[in-house]
Amino acid sequence: MKILHLFFIVFGLNLINYAAKAQYEPVYQKEKKENSTSIEIGEPKFYFGLGTGLHNKMGLLGISAGYKVAPNIIAELNLGIGIYGSKVGITTIFNAINKNAWCPTLGFSRASGAPSIETEVEVEYKGQTTKITTDYYLDPMFTLIPGVQRQFVSKRGNRFVLEFGFSLALSKQNYGFNKSEIWLPLTNNMVSTSELSFSTDQKTVFKAIDPAGLMLGLSYNFGFK
DSSP states (O other): OHHHHHHHHHHHHHHHHHHHHHHOOOHHHHHHHHTTTSOOTTOOOEEEEEEEEESOTTBTEEEEEEEEEETTEEEEEEEEEETTEEEEEEEEEOSOOSSSEEEEEEEEEEEOOEEEEEEEEEEEETTEEEEEEEEEEEOOEEEEEEEEEEEEEOTTOOEEEEEEEEEEESSOOOEEESSSEEEETTTTEEEEGGGEEEOHHHHHHHHHHSSOEEEEEEEEEEEEO
């Protein structure tokens, strides 16, 4: 019986010791865990990117400058040129960890349009359709761009990015004639632009070049410490 009591005592002490060890966390491991959400030493904090795409935040060709505002979040300034004029905007990139990953994004962009474009357009006048060369404008448009990036991170921390999403128009597309009167070959006379309207086909062309729609992007971002 004494041997049995001794066995339970020894077993109990070992169990208590094991539980204590299981709950104990070495200081260096604790510090490592607490710092696990911090930016790793040597990981880039700044990014400079070159990109292209369709309805993309950087337009057909543009640049970006990013800063890691949190361990896994990049705030990015975007500049570029597209079919609908110059583009400027900001984008927030989430889950931007230092390895290959999917990164949700949310951006806001402004496409400048153009105050004056002189080219051939199709117009309607009293039920008749004709083409004329005239001066017209495209007002700026604002878009909200939710999306997702697939990032591939190099050993040096550079980010190669494929991006998908949708550019949502926050403002209506406005356009019109810059002159109050234009020469209309159909009548061989000057006609008030208040009597003219863009044809259905011409409006379709304007809609096709606006910055809203399916967004696709491709960029390479150089990382700097």
